[in-house]
Amino acid sequence: xxxxxxxxxxxxxxxxxxxxxxxxxxxxxxxxxxxxxxxxxxxxxxxxxxxxxxxxxxxxxxxxxxxxxxxxxxxxxxxxxxxxxxxxxxxxxxxxxxxxxxxxxxxxxxxxxxxxxxxxxxxxxxxxxxxxxxxxxxxxxxxxxxxxxxxxxxxxxxxxxxxxxxxxxxxxxxxxxxxxxxxxxxxxxxxxxxxxxxxxxxxxxxxxxxxxxxxxxxxx
Amino acid sequence: xxxxxxxxxxxxxxxxxxxxxxxxxxxxxxxxxxxxxxxxxxxxxxxxxxxxxxxxxxxxxxxxxxxxxxxxxxxxxxxxxxxxxxxxxxxxxxxxxxxxxxxxxxxxxxxxxxxxxxxxxxxxxxxxxxxxxxxxxxxxxxxxxxxxxxxxxxxxxxxxxxxxxxxxxxxxxxxxxxxxxxxxxxxxxxxxxxxxxxxxxxxxxxxxxxxxxxxx
Numbered sequence: 001x002x003x004x005x006x007x008x009x010x011x012x013x014x015x016x017x018x019x020x021x022x023x024x025x026x027x028x029x030x031x032x033x034x035x036x037x038x039x040x041x042x043x044x045x046x047x048x049x050x051x052x053x054x055x056x057x058x059x060x061x062x063x064x065x066x067x068x069x070x071x072x073x074x075x076x077x078x079x080x081x082x083x084x085x086x087x088x089x090x091x092x093x094x095x096x097x098x099x100x101x102x103x104x105x106x107x108x109x110x111x112x113x114x115x116x117x118x119x120x121x122x123x124x125x126x127x128x129x130x131x132x133x134x135x136x137x138x139x140x141x142x143x144x145x146x147x148x149x150x151x152x153x154x155x156x157x158x159x160x161x162x163x164x165x166x167x168x169x170x171x172x173x174x175x176x177x178x179x180x181x182x183x184x185x186x187x188x189x190x191x192x193x194x195x196x197x198x199x200x201x202x203x204x205x206x207x208x209x210x211x212x213x214x215x216x217x218x219x220x
Numbered sequence: 221x222x223x224x225x226x227x228x229x230x231x232x233x234x235x236x237x238x239x240x241x242x243x244x245x246x247x248x249x250x251x252x253x254x255x256x257x258x259x260x261x262x263x264x265x266x267x268x269x270x271x272x273x274x275x276x277x278x279x280x281x282x283x284x285x286x287x288x289x290x291x292x293x294x295x296x297x298x299x300x301x302x303x304x305x306x307x308x309x310x311x312x313x314x315x316x317x318x319x320x321x322x323x324x325x326x327x328x329x330x331x332x333x334x335x336x337x338x339x340x341x342x343x344x345x346x347x348x349x350x351x352x353x354x355x356x357x358x359x360x361x362x363x364x365x366x367x368x369x370x371x372x373x374x375x376x377x378x379x380x381x382x383x384x385x386x387x388x389x390x391x392x393x394x395x396x397x398x399x400x401x402x403x404x405x406x407x408x409x410x411x412x413x414x415x416x417x418x419x420x421x422x423x424x425x426x427x428x429x430x431x432x433x434x435x436x
Contacts, residue, residue: 003298066372066418067411068379071390075411078403163284167383174286187294195287202282 009184010193013176020176021197027172028159030094035101035158036151042102043109043143044135057106064103070164072096077168093165093172101158105151112147113139145217152209156202163198173197222399229396229406236392237413243378243388246310248371251317258322259329263355264347273322280319286380288312293384309381316377320370328363329355365432369425372418379414389413 046057064072076099077092087095116139124134144151166175177194181187258276261269280288292315293308332355340354382391393410397403 062419062422063411063415066376066422067414068376068390070379070382071393071407071411071414074390074393074397074403075407078397079407080404082402082404160282160284163286164380164383166286174284177287177290181294188291188298191287191290191294195283195291198284198287199279199282203278 005189006186007189007193009186010180010190013180016176016179017173020171020173023170024159024162024172024174024201027093027097027162027165027170028155031097031101031158031162032155034094034098035105038098038102039105039109040140042106043113046106046110047113048131048135061103061106064100065107069096069100069161070167072100073164073168089165089168089170092168093162093170097158097162097165100161101154104154104157108147108150108154109143111150112143115146116142148213148217149210152206152213155209156205159205160198160202221401224396224400229400230409232396233389233392233406233409233413236387236389237417239386239388240375240378240390241417243306243309243313243381243386244371244375247313247317247374247378250310250314251321251374254314254318255321255325258318259325260351262322262326263329263351273326277319277323280316281323285312285316285377286383288316289380289384305381305384305386308384309378309386313374313377313381317370317374320373321367324366324370325359325363328359328366331362332358362432365425365428368421368428372421372425375418375421376414 042057042060045053046061049057073092073096076096077087077089080087080092120138120142121134124138125131129138162172163174165172166178169175173194177190181190184190258273262273263269289309289312292312293303293305296303296308296311336354336358337350340350345353378388379390381388382394385391387395389410393406397406400406
């Protein structure tokens with residue numbers, strides 16, 4: 001075996017690595033917040049909207065869920081400029097991640113809404129509360145509590161999938177790894193370290209969100 | 221810039237799609253075998269096997285597939301193995317599919333009532349016969365729908381092989397798009413081809429799921 005693993009070569013790139021970490025976490029946070037917010041509207045439209053709205057939401061969900069993220073991202077980053085919509089790599093990444101995540105979270109929330117007991121709607125209506133208020137204040141909080149663990153899993157999947165945005169030169173963790181390996185010629189070591197970082201991020205994020213969920217939904 | 225008629229673009233992309241299908245088939249077959257081995261380990265040696273399965277699944281579901289692909293692509297040569305993009309993608313996707321299928325199938329095996337293990341054990345069947353003749357046939361019935369659903373995920377996952385230079389559908393799209401300067405059209409068609417491959421599977425999975433829940 002002629003090859004000696006050498007992790008020492010990576011030591012000088014700590015600053016660069018931190019920048020990548022910030023970008024990955026930032027992208028995840030923004031698309032997760034936007035995605036969950038948008039999917040509340042989407043799930044409501046799929047449940048109570050007019051027929052065209054229902055069809056539109058469900059078609060969107062199927063289209064996104066049955067195509068790869070990387071193709072969606074290429075379509076947005078390379079394709080949309082020909083419609084005159086020029087996006088920076090970072091904007092395209094946020095847009096692609098949000099569009100992707102929203103499709104999955106709509107599906108999750110729809111299940112959560114279905115699982116809320118019918119009596120909750122009826123009781124709300126019987127009290128004379130407007131349907132929109134019944135949804136926002138009575139049904140939605142219970143639906144979110146029902147599917148909280150599934151939402152957390154989906155957000156973590158999005159964080160891991162965001163590694164692909166390095167392909168349109170967004171300087172996330174994976175892109176930083178590409179840079180470091182091209183300078184040090186230590187490809188395996190670099191990607192190994194970055195993979196471990198993703199693993200730690202995923203485990204930490206899941207623990208953190210599970211803890212937050214326990215506090216948020218204490219007593220359920 | 222090259223002017224290409226739509227028919228040529230379509231043909232080129234469909235030729236790329238063949239490799240997408242091949243890669244998905246290889247990963248599914250390899251992943252199925254890998255998952256089966258992991259399950260035998262899990263139920264044959266409940267303590268250490270269970271821990272190993274848990275660790276394996278955590279590792280592959282907790283890291284980006286892209287980096288798994290890079291580690292195989294740059295790691296195998298260190299072991300003195302010459303890797304083609306197809307081999308690297310095949311190995312990485314097999315390891316990835318093993319983790320997901322093992323996790324899905326474990327859930328199905330766990331759903332089999334414990335009495336089935338006890339009864340077959342009491343009849344004097346050894347572990348392999350218990351698995352082969354009693355547990356797995358029953359687990360198979362509930363495993364079909366989620367397994368077909370996972371196939372969609374696997375088909376989409378093969379798109380990442382384009383990044384290590386394997387010329388499947390996404391890579392073919394990049395090449396055509398770079399040649400024709402029509403990214404909107406080309407990636408639109410690429411997306412539609414993926415949709416045409418994945419949607420029937422999604423649809424089948426949903427149908428099977430409904431059938432199963434009705435037969436209960």
